[in-house]
Amino acid sequence: GAVVSQHPSRVICKSGTSVKIECRSLDFQATTMFWYRQFPKQSLMLMATSNEGSKATYEQGVEKDKFLINHASLTLSTLTVTSAHPEDSSFYICSASRRGRGATNEKLFFGSGTQLSVL
Amino acid sequence: KQEVTQIPAALSVPEGENLVLNCSFTDSAIYNLQWFRQDPGKGLTSLLLIQSSQREQTSGRLNASLDKSSGRSTLYIAASQPGDSATYLCAVGNQAGTALIFGKGTTLSVSS
Numbered sequence: 001g002a003v004v005s006q007h008p009s010r011v012i013c014k015s016g017t018s019v020k021i022e023c024r025s026l027d028f029q030a031t032t033m034f035w036y037r038q039f040p041k042q043s044l045m046l047m048a049t050s051n052e053g054s055k056a057t058y059e060q061g062v063e064k065d066k067f068l069i070n071h072a073s074l075t076l077s078t079l080t081v082t083s084a085h086p087e088d089s090s091f092y093i094c095s096a097s098r099r100g101r102g103a104t105n106e107k108l109f110f111g112s113g114t115q116l117s118v119l
Numbered sequence: 120k121q122e123v124t125q126i127p128a129a130l131s132v133p134e135g136e137n138l139v140l141n142c143s144f145t146d147s148a149i150y151n152l153q154w155f156r157q158d159p160g161k162g163l164t165s166l167l168l169i170q171s172s173q174r175e176q177t178s179g180r181l182n183a184s185l186d187k188s189s190g191r192s193t194l195y196i197a198a199s200q201p202g203d204s205a206t207y208l209c210a211v212g213n214q215a216g217t218a219l220i221f222g223k224g225t226t227l228s229v230s231s
Contacts, residue, residue, distance in 0.1 A: 006162070034218040043123075043223040044208070093162055097216060107153070108212075108219060112162035 006111025021079045021114045023094035029074035030096035038091040050077045084118045121146045125222035140194040140225045142209030155208040199229045
């Protein structure tokens with residue numbers, strides 16, 4: 001089955017630093033990738049939709065200058081948390097939509113997530 | 120705006136019991152509905168996907184049903200095992216090519 005690889009799985013950083021999270025579709029091309037954030041005991045909340053070759057679409061309340069998303073190829077999207085603060089500590093997870101095959105959202109494939117802890 | 124609700128938030132059962140997890144959504148015009156399992160600190164494992172034209176899907180001891188008109192889905196787990204302990208998430212896709220909208224999940228604990 002389709003595989004989405006997400007790295008790193010866990011990162012601890014100091015306040016003020018930037019952290020980059022990678023999401024790769026290993027065996028299919030993903031024109032669209034989605035980034036979610038999950039706080040403890042909460043649901044996954046959509047942060048942004050990343051489209052290959054164009055700017056990401058951010059959900060209301062998500063700061064685009066703080067959470068930089070780049071989708072430069074059909075197999076890679078990155079999320080950079082800039083100037084991270086303790087309140088950015090969360091579980092970040094990406095998902096990828098398989099290209100073509102008619103129904104593009106028949107099944108989304110998820111990465112394994114990244115636990116970010118900002119000290 | 121689509122909202123997904125899961126009841127109960129937490130559930131504890133002894134091993135061997137059959138159980139039902141509930142999911143409701145506010146907008147019945149969905150494209151599909153998916154059930155996931157999430158272990159603590161881990162990503163998502165897809166369990167069952169139901170297209171809007173389908174009424175149910177089965178995989179092993181799991182059975183998921185969908186009633187679009189009433190905005191409800193249930194996940195039935197037969198003969199529960201301690202290894203089933205996890206958080207179960209219900210997610211709705213409104214349209215092809217769009218992100219899934221998740222409920223908060225039901226945390227299941229199965230004791231041996």
